[in-house]
Amino acid sequence: MSGSDNPVSSAPGPGGFQGPPGTRDLYPDDVLRSRYVTEAWRAASIRHGFDEIDGPTFETCALYAVKSGEGILGELFQAFSGKSPEERQRVRETGQAPYALRPEFTPTLARMYAAKAGSLPRPTRWFMVGPFFRAERPQRGRLREFVQWNCDVIGLDVDWLPVKGAAPDAEAITRAKARADAEVVACCVGAIEALGLKSADITVRIADRNVTAAVMRACGVPDARQGDVLGLLDRRAKMPPAQYAQAALDLGFDAARLDSALRGLEDQVNAALGDREQGRSPAEPRDDVLRPLFALVEELARQGVARWCRFDFGIVRGLAYYTGMVFEVVVDGERAVAGGGRYDNLIELFGGPPTPAVGFGMGDVVLSLVLVDKGLMPGGKALLEALESPVCRANLRPDVFVLPSPAEGMEALVRPLLGELRHAGLHARSSSRSTRNLGKLLKDAETACARFAAIIESPDRVTLKNLDTREEHKDIPREALPSVAGSRRGALRTGGAMGDPAT
């Protein structure tokens, strides 16, 4: 096999033919390295119970304009059929084509969800991995064609619209959103960890649009100016402090006061996060606007990823459509490899029913550079073996379907156990139904084609049921479950975490 030396640029051909600037020619070794990343994404998604979808590589320009305005079309690669006289005429007259190469997946996802919302599960967990395009000038870490992983949880496992006139339970909705938010963070972290990165290298920086908005309001920023202030906060890291302070004054607010208010709230949530990591129960939030984030702390801890996270209310995320929690995954405090957040209004904007949703995108370019820089990109035989291992190959049949026994308090143990199984490289799922009926839950396990059902009998004892053979193994210690269930799987690295696949 032969590979190019530079994974991010096309080599010029001696015959004068070159690929377009900002695109890549992938020779065999390049493809293997690319697949190491994309298959780790895919395997993490499957392990975490997400189903794969895909859409067209190009969409109508109208689809992108609905969310971001006509201005976005100036940032895209536009396309038209060379065979259609109408389309060619239109391009000549207006300089604008009917289609655009997809720059992001969310509009396609929203369109696809809207088209079938009535028949989709609640929540729907979708992921996709595919090529995306942007018309920017190519530079290190930014290409015109790149591969992106998208993961989204759409809808909630509780009622979020009034049912028969009864108002929805606000507290239950807050908790359900926190569960979904933590699920996408856990899936994201799952891939990062499988690729060998450690929590010392990576921070998931979390903020919340509603908290920032409340603080802005308290600091006297009028609602109409909030967009401008968010834009300024987003650019802040690239500005000298004095320039930032002046720009703040120009927008009519006191930078120091805003900072101090944000910092005060941030400290409260980070203290709660610290408490939960130490196994202590956090205090109640002093400000009601922090309740959703305290619920998120609870879920991040329950899903086993609290130590990867830190609240940082300086995070804004450029996209205006976020409505709640936003996050960024940052390497060594500087390079962002992924970003996302909650977008509760977007499905409706694309013609679907009002539907809360949360998701993130991760590109391959910066992530691959990070892996190479840290010596985590395997080569030769180690690369081939990693591509054959659970790091890159999840079983499509769920290895384990986790369900609570009817005993009191077992539901709360489902998510921690899912986290442990996934951490061990197993594809683990659970039911979205809030029933204690074991028969119904086992039916869900069979519908999912799971190999095993793990029934939580007590905090430390599990019954494992082989759904193909009906054999039952009772009284399995909970900490032994990953290796017992995993022994069915030939390639499994038993004994805990998937570890560093490059060594």
Add this chain to the structure above:
Amino acid sequence: MSGSDNPVSSAPGPGGFQGPPGTRDLYPDDVLRSRYVTEAWRAASIRHGFDEIDGPTFETCALYAVKSGEGILGELFQAFSGKSPEERQRVRETGQAPYALRPEFTPTLARMYAAKAGSLPRPTRWFMVGPFFRAERPQRGRLREFVQWNCDVIGLDVDWLPVKGAAPDAEAITRAKARADAEVVACCVGAIEALGLKSADITVRIADRNVTAAVMRACGVPDARQGDVLGLLDRRAKMPPAQYAQAALDLGFDAARLDSALRGLEDQVNAALGDREQGRSPAEPRDDVLRPLFALVEELARQGVARWCRFDFGIVRGLAYYTGMVFEVVVDGERAVAGGGRYDNLIELFGGPPTPAVGFGMGDVVLSLVLVDKGLMPGGKALLEALESPVCRANLRPDVFVLPSPAEGMEALVRPLLGELRHAGLHARSSSRSTRNLGKLLKDAETACARFAAIIESPDRVTLKNLDTREEHKDIPREALPSVAGSRRGALRTGGAMGDPAT
């Protein structure tokens, strides 16, 4: 998981947003079915010793014009950067954009090969699976965006250019081309068979541009008219016989005479194919123009795919760049699912050194319809299990590297054994070197990261050497090799062919 009912068209969204006509929205069940096909392609390619590459989704229009003329641009989706004032200006003035969404892979492959020809192995075996685009009106079996598998063998394992003034060995080149031609046919058949299709359903129809050209010349068609006549032959199946005969007269040749000459030659090669299938040595060809096809018959038999093939000199294949053998894979005598052939001049056209090459493309749309129609598209648990099986997951490390012992006549047994191992679902490779030095050949096996080396000691005895542990097992009966080597591989279906994965 939830899937769309119709795998080939976008569902209209209730909010009015639809995907572009002729593109697909793939919901989870659709993605699983799509991956069943694409991963079977990928696994067959890997088993047959091909390495994966990929290129940009769009290329410069100039790249497509070089092979097919400017006219081709009217058949393509063209693209430009909405951010570049120069590109927008050019599109407004000329109605033509600088880029096109790729309609086929060969120009990219030729460009990539040309850029690194000096450092690539001889032969280079490349495959890719990815999205392609054409601007045609969508209809059943023809979409505007589809997925295509491409497989190519570029270069030969013998010298094809004069070395130190010595003329190349024409006979050796003919045999080497036949080997490469049979390799791509065997890889193509390998995927088709893994997907459950039988040789009763499928025919690889083979012709040769040089044979057709010689017959045309003998029938008095001037060289300058040959292109027109090939075009007529290509359209023939869709014309009433009288209309065809008249069109032939208009082009200045006697249709009946041409037919009868082609049929006579076709019968000779098919007789040779039949002889080889029965284990008899075929007679020598009566016409020298058939020598390359007789060599191909020999190689098809040696690689175990003769029973899938039939010579049909009515096959033309539209593309003008073929220079020798051409083939089409036809289901039930009517639907073509793949096509390809030898294109010895194309690498040079794209700026590389003169390099013989052969390859094919297979699209996902017709093939998926065929699998559904024949009840061969699995669903539910069977689909998930097929996606986890060797049908869809080849090991990237070669399971077995086959080499001849230094004893006389063992080289000729390498390819039949490779065919048997691949048929059993194993990734099998061999060296391209024509040496009997066992040390050098074992070194090749290690460079390829193979798990086992299989040394052919005699027509029915093999030594199996574990290259990780250095353990040797001598005197293994050749027919037991697939199951012995395969037992290392957890998921292997031992005991012969991969069989019908849907059952």
